[in-house]
Amino acid sequence: MTCDPQPPVPAARIAETDGQLVARTLGGDRAAFGFLVERYAASVRRVALAVLGDPDDADDAAQDALLAALTNLRQYDAARPFGPWLMRVVANAATDRRRRRRVRHTEPLDPRLAAGGVAPDAETQRRALGQRLREALAQLPERRRIAVVLFDVEGYSHAEIAHVLGIPEGTVRSEVFHARRALRPLLQDWKEHE
Amino acid sequence: MTQDNTPFDHRPDPVLGSALRQALAPGDESAFVAALMGSAERAGAASWDAVLARWARVGVAAAVIVVLVAGYVMRRSPATAASRLAPVADALLTPAAQGAELDVVLTSVMDD
Numbered sequence: 395m396t397c398d399p400q401p402p403v404p405a406a407r408i409a410e411t412d413g414q415l416v417a418r419t420l421g422g423d424r425a426a427f428g429f430l431v432e433r434y435a436a437s438v439r440r441v442a443l444a445v446l447g448d449p450d451d452a453d454d455a456a457q458d459a460l461l462a463a464l465t466n467l468r469q470y471d472a473a474r475p476f477g478p479w480l481m482r483v484v485a486n487a488a489t490d491r492r493r494r495r496r497v498r499h500t501e502p503l504d505p506r507l508a509a510g511g512v513a514p515d516a517e518t519q520r521r522a523l524g525q526r527l528r529e530a531l532a533q534l535p536e537r538r539r540i541a542v543v544l545f546d547v548e549g550y551s552h553a554e555i556a557h558v559l560g561i562p563e564g565t566v567r568s569e570v571f572h573a574r575r576a577l578r579p580l581l582q583d584w585k586e587h588e
Numbered sequence: 589m590t591q592d593n594t595p596f597d598h599r600p601d602p603v604l605g606s607a608l609r610q611a612l613a614p615g616d617e618s619a620f621v622a623a624l625m626g627s628a629e630r631a632g633a634a635s636w637d638a639v640l641a642r643w644a645r646v647g648v649a650a651a652v653i654v655v656l657v658a659g660y661v662m663r664r665s666p667a668t669a670a671s672r673l674a675p676v677a678d679a680l681l682t683p684a685a686q687g688a689e690l691d692v693v694l695t696s697v698m699d700d
Contacts, residue, residue, distance in 0.1 A: 427628065431621055439614035449615060457624050464628055524611035531611075543612065546605035552598065571597070574604060581607055 412476035445488035459487035478554040542573035
């Protein structure tokens with residue numbers, strides 16, 4: 395059985411910097427915006443999901459954020475990195491949506507999984523861990539959630555996260571620390587079951 | 589979870605990062621990108637419509653002003669032309685004035 399090969403990504407497209415793609419987008423090249431979206435879609439959706447908890451809400455927020463970024467692209471300072479600017483737009487869009495939302499749509503946690511019960515296989519355990527992590531994230535203050543996801547998942551520096559959240563760098567370090575302290579026990583539990 | 593759990597830990601935690609990445613894994617990315625680009629196209633078309641609508645409103649307003657000004661000018665123009673031409677016509681048709689002009693011309697020619 396053969397798999398359909400994925401279409402190769404043109405090398406020029408990979409080599410283009412965010413700044414070049416932004417400039418082309420501002421020049422009316424809609425395809426350049428598409429490349430930017432492909433580059434950042436996963437990060438944007440993860441950050442939105444971390445804030446909102448619900449995948450559909452998160453995708454709506456991510457879409458709103460990317461369209462807002464397109465509309466306000468002239469406000470982006472090309473001398474600074476594009477990622478943190480975009481993440482700030484995303485964080486604001488997700489936060490706004492969360493404030494507007496009246497009812498949270500979260501799947502109820504399986505009591506056996508919540509209690510750390512033995513799951514039948516590794517994949518189920520992995521899914522259970524994911525659900526518990528999402529639940530644990532949801533218990534954290536919003537700023538803490540964004541900070542830990544941007545730092546440990548997306549790889550942004552404390553300084554960049556400080557720019558995204560509009561808070562001092564030291565506060566970012568503190569937020570990441572507290573988030574890790576809340577989340578790491580879940581990983582320990584998972585590793586013990588493995 | 590290979591690092592010290594201290595507030596001064598400035599390195600990303602790869603284990604926690606990987607677990608969170610899986611926990612927050614988004615769904616079908618190509619569908620998301622396609623939907624987004626569709627929305628962007630529609631937003632772009634809508635903005636073009638808005639621009640054209642603005643231009644249309646300005647165009648209609650300009651046309652109304654041009655029509656009003658033209659109407660005003662057309663109404664005023666015959667009277668103005670007539671009033672400007674009247675003294676010339678009077679001068680040409682007045683025998684005395686015509687005679688005086690001719691006298692002046694003939695006198696200057698004779699002197700030369």
